Amino acid sequence: MKKLTKEKYGEWALITGASSGIGREMARIIAQKGISTILVARDKEALEALSLEIEKTSKVETKVIVTDLGKEEEVYDVISACKELEVGLLVNCAGYALSGEFTDNALEDELDMLSVNVKAPLMLTHHLAKAMKERQRGGIVFLSSIMALAGAAKWANYNATKAHNLLLAEGIGEELKKDNINVIAVISGSVDSGFQERSHTQSALGSMRPETVAKYSLWMLQCKRTYIPGMMNKLIALSLRTAPRFVGTKIFSNVVNKLTSQGA
Numbered sequence: 001m002k003k004l005t006k007e008k009y010g011e012w013a014l015i016t017g018a019s020s021g022i023g024r025e026m027a028r029i030i031a032q033k034g035i036s037t038i039l040v041a042r043d044k045e046a047l048e049a050l051s052l053e054i055e056k057t058s059k060v061e062t063k064v065i066v067t068d069l070g071k072e073e074e075v076y077d078v079i080s081a082c083k084e085l086e087v088g089l090l091v092n093c094a095g096y097a098l099s100g101e102f103t104d105n106a107l108e109d110e111l112d113m114l115s116v117n118v119k120a121p122l123m124l125t126h127h128l129a130k131a132m133k134e135r136q137r138g139g140i141v142f143l144s145s146i147m148a149l150a151g152a153a154k155w156a157n158y159n160a161t162k163a164h165n166l167l168l169a170e171g172i173g174e175e176l177k178k179d180n181i182n183v184i185a186v187i188s189g190s191v192d193s194g195f196q197e198r199s200h201t202q203s204a205l206g207s208m209r210p211e212t213v214a215k216y217s218l219w220m221l222q223c224k225r226t227y228i229p230g231m232m233n234k235l236i237a238l239s240l241r242t243a244p245r246f247v248g249t250k251i252f253s254n255v256v257n258k259l260t261s262q263g264a
């Protein structure tokens, strides 16, 4: 991760979902590389604890923004708070899965997940990428999921949000490469984090550690547009490429069904 530097990306990184899991690990690594961090999530206590830890262990500044990214006006508040800062690295990590059959879930809950997983990263990226373009440098990370590769019953909308993350990253990555801006979509498999508790699921077999996913994803930012952490996940993605789509949906639906019934 030689080139994850202030010189390459700029003074500040904004990390959503920094209170837990992959986002927290990304924030730690980015700070260790000498880039100041803006930590965004709802859990004030967790963000403040991370901020203290980072300022103690890395010689960088931190800012804590306690925000519900499901609320459009609060996303605009985050954008305003970044106005005077040179944010050269954006990590779109905040996200969660709403489990259950689509028509059984409340529409507001499905819309909230859409806002957190899709609308917030889209808004932040739209705003911050413009400034990166002017500076002709930057990096953007999207936490997609292996679940983006096929639909699944009981996670229909979640998988669709992750497919949006993936395709948006691929498209804007292609647009922004001429501006010296690296964009990566991390197609992560199961990771042991706060995710399982929030989505009422169990970890899948072969779950990875958040620090491993964070480290290798940042490592790959300058080399790849899409990155699949872990050999097993790579093999799953490869086999889905040649299988008819309904097979992927069957397999993923079975997996989600198993994980959600164990987690309920």
Ligand SMILES: NC(=O)c1ccc[n+]([C@@H]2O[C@H](COP(=O)([O-])OP(=O)(O)OC[C@H]3O[C@@H](n4cnc5c(N)ncnc54)[C@H](OP(=O)(O)O)[C@@H]3O)[C@@H](O)[C@H]2O)c1
Residues within 6 Å of the ligand: 016, 017, 018, 019, 020, 021, 022, 023, 040, 041, 042, 043, 044, 046, 067, 068, 069, 070, 092, 093, 094, 095, 096, 097, 116, 143, 144, 145, 146, 187, 188, 189, 190, 191, 192, 193, 194, 195, 196, 198, 210
């Ligand atoms: N864990 C997995 O198995 C897995 C697999 C593939 C992809 N992913 C993706 O990886 C990303 C990170 O997940 P994780 O595994 O690190 O899970 P996690 O430990 O549950 O972390 C999720 C983060 O998102 C934040 N968040 C959730 N709702 C929010 C809201 N309304 N406003 C602001 N922040 C919000 C949480 O903070 P607060 O609660 O403090 O707001 C937390 O910091 C997610 O996008 C997820 O879809 C995870």
